[in-house]
Amino acid sequence: MLKSKRVIKFFVCWWLAVCVCFVVSFAFEGKAQEGGKTEVISQVPKVENVGGKNRQNEKASRSEERVNKGGEKDEDLTTLPPNGGKPVEVSVGVHITNFAAIDEAKENYEVVGYLKAAWKDAHLAFDAKNERQKYRFHDLEKVWHPFLEFVNKAGENNVDNALIVADPDGMVSFSEGFNIKLSSDFDFKRFPFDRQKLKIAIESFRYDETEVVFIAKPKNSGLSKDNFVSLSEWKIENFTQKVVNNKLVTEENPVSRFVGELDIVRNYQFYVGKVFIPMFLIVVISGACFWIDIEYFEALTAIGLTNLLTAIAFSLSIAGSLPKVSYLTFIDGFITISYVFIFLTIIEIVWAHYFSQKGDKEVAESSHRKGRWAFPAGFILGNLFLGLFLFMPS
Structure with missing residues (x-):
């Protein structure tokens, strides 16, 4: 039971760290944009x-x-x-x-x-x-x-x-x-x-x-x-x-x-239908791994890696439709958060398999079950923080 609590704390810390990193990066990005903004008619x-x-x-x-x-x-x-x-x-x-x-x-x-x-x-x-x-x-x-x-x-x-x-x-x-x-x-x-x-x-x-x-x-x-x-x-x-x-x-x-x-x-309808919905479905498929028993390690690993490669290939295919700017946009942040959570899914699968192989199957199954709600909650919160910092008035 003690090990199970440690595993849960570990993943909670990871998700909080990811969210904090995005919040800090966008906060500094917004300040930099405000500080460097000049009126175009004097250019x-x-x-x-x-x-x-x-x-x-x-x-x-x-x-x-x-x-x-x-x-x-x-x-x-x-x-x-x-x-x-x-x-x-x-x-x-x-x-x-x-x-x-x-x-x-x-x-x-x-x-x-x-x-x-x-x-x-x-x-x-x-x-x-x-x-x-x-x-x-x-x-x-x-x-x-x-x-x-x-x-x-x-x-x-x-x-x-x-x-x-x-x-x-x-x-x-x-x-x-x-x-x-x-x-x-x-x-x-x-x-x-x-x-x-x-x-x-x-x-x-x-x-x-x-x-x-x-x-x-x-x-x-x-x-x-x-x-x-x-x-x-x-x-x-x-x-x-x-x-x-x-x-x-x-x-x-x-x-x-x-x-x-x-x-x-x-x-924005084009980007919702061609970018947000497909990327969201890829993330949902990764989240479905938490509903498959940890005993099917090979299948879970294949699903996670396939989703990660699919997300990368998809983002490369739509890169020509995105503005080429030096700062992160909302759609860039959404795609990056999707990368992070797909990657964390793979890490969790490997981590649970490690505990299962050591004979501590209870800890492995417990952490795998926690991911069923922690994964979607973390993904939603990450995008909410992103939207708040980009859409709040300066």
Whole structure:
């Protein structure tokens, strides 16, 4: 009876040690992710630094040009619109027509849509009655515009069309069709039950906030309702927008920045049916070994080893469908816990057989019976701890 208690304590200690190891590892992993997390729209310093230098140089040259020309009246249409010394207010919006692709390994995505902006320019006002025109079309290079660019772009921006239209009162509307890859900050710790916020960051390449200030207008932004907008694996929930001030190292004044956030949720049904259920069944088969008498040692050993090799082969076959990240995701933790408990089943079978061969059959049978409830309880608790640490709010 004493030996039986020692064996039970041994296995309880092992299972507790495994659970504690997973809890500690994921706790430190979460802290590391929180500590190292940076906003993605500041991941392109080279582009911003070059833009900052250009803004400073061009701002100085524009001031000198005004002095030489003797004021704003003699300036051409490409100069800043007169606004009484205040910065020009530019409303910015993004209308998404297609969420084309997402690359989880490179942490970027491809999106198609329209970039829209509007501002007031007295230079372009005209008399609609005399000229018999409701609006005027202008060449982009011949009139002033805020030089909008995507800060977090990960590839070349393919511009389909660009248009500038001025109303009689000088209200200017700008529209540009784009097809671009953008980088974003992905967090796959909860994969495949994760949701992502894909960011679209837009700044003026040429002007800081003393000259241009962005204004977010919801009516200028939105999502197309066409069926082809979403990807099969992702569902678009919402698109929000805001304007923030971004302070660059190379500039004295911050830059106005438009930030659009595309909220997407992964459709997890594929992974439940193709990964979780098959792996769970393999674990259940291993747990069934505790219901077979320890006398059938060869059969129990064969079942345990076969399950372990099957689990390894299965995980290798699905590796291409998992995100290639340096930290553990929920699905990685689930597969690892399955490995551990399949392996512990084999250890328990060998341990019970050892006691049986020594003639202490009572201890062997007792530990084997305890595994009937200890195995599923430990497996469930291990995954509960995993889920708690990954799904609890930061």
